Amino acid sequence: GDSVTQMEGPVTLSEEAFLTINCTYTATGYPSLFWYVQYPGEGLQLLLKATKADDKGSNKGFEATYRKETTSFHLEKGSVQVSDSAVYFCALIRGNKLVFGAGTILRVKS
Amino acid sequence: GAGVSQTPSNKVTEKGKYVELRCDPISGHTALYWYRQSLGQGPEFLIYFQGTGAADDSGLPNDRFFAVRPEGSVSTLKIQRTERGDSAVYLCASRNQGLADTQYFGPGTRLTVL
Numbered sequence: 001g002d003s004v005t006q007m008e009g010p011v012t013l014s015e016e017a018f019l020t021i022n023c024t025y026t027a028t029g030y031p032s033l034f035w036y037v038q039y040p041g042e043g044l045q046l047l048l049k050a051t052k053a054d055d056k057g058s059n060k061g062f063e064a065t066y067r068k069e070t071t072s073f074h075l076e077k078g079s080v081q082v083s084d085s086a087v088y089f090c091a092l093i094r095g096n097k098l099v100f101g102a103g104t105i106l107r108v109k110s
Numbered sequence: 111g112a113g114v115s116q117t118p119s120n121k122v123t124e125k126g127k128y129v130e131l132r133c134d135p136i137s138g139h140t141a142l143y144w145y146r147q148s149l150g151q152g153p154e155f156l157i158y159f160q161g162t163g164a165a166d167d168s169g170l171p172n173d174r175f176f177a178v179r180p181e182g183s184v185s186t187l188k189i190q191r192t193e194r195g196d197s198a199v200y201l202c203a204s205r206n207q208g209l210a211d212t213q214y215f216g217p218g219t220r221l222t223v224l
């Protein structure tokens with residue numbers, strides 16, 4: 001069945017460091033891919049998405065490119081801030097269901 | 111407010127009791143979803159409603175779990191004879207029919223079964 005694998009956390013970075021959170025997926029066909037973020041004490045929010053191969057999703061300085069060759073959708077940001085500290089979830093959609101990875105905790109130190 | 115709301119935010123119950131969790135979707139959203147998030151894991155799909163009917167309930171773990179959406183808006187997730195393993199955060203999401211992919215999530219209900 002479909003699945004999503006994310007790098008384990010926590011990831012701890014200093015402010016202004018470069019961020020990469022790896023995400024790979026297993027699925028038939030080419031489902032839309034998503035990154036959701038969960039800030040402390042808040043609900044899941046859609047961060048960005050890509051609906052087809054080679055698409056790049058971007059939002060709030062974060063980017064991810066849909067790579068069908070490597071079945072990956074890695075999340076990147078050039079310069080993280082303390083306010084980016086959160087849990088990040090990679091997901092794909094199959095029919096009407098979102099299939100999530102386990103989540104990666106990001107901690108940014110000032 | 112404009113977002114998905116869920117009540118209660120926290121629910122503590124004893125093993126064997128019955129609980130109901132409520133979800134108010136974004137106004138006008140015809141699709142509604144329930145997910146369950148265990149500690150340290152990503153959310154897992156439980157059930158999907160299109161309007162009043164359950165279009166896909168393949169994620170419900172067993173027959174102790176049931177959900178309804180009688181008027182096509184508010185939904186209630188019902189758990190009978192709760193077990194300690196049911197402890198988790200239960201998330202609700204809704205989607206506008208015209209935007210096929212984007213689901214908007216509520217803050218969740220944290221259920222603790224003692």
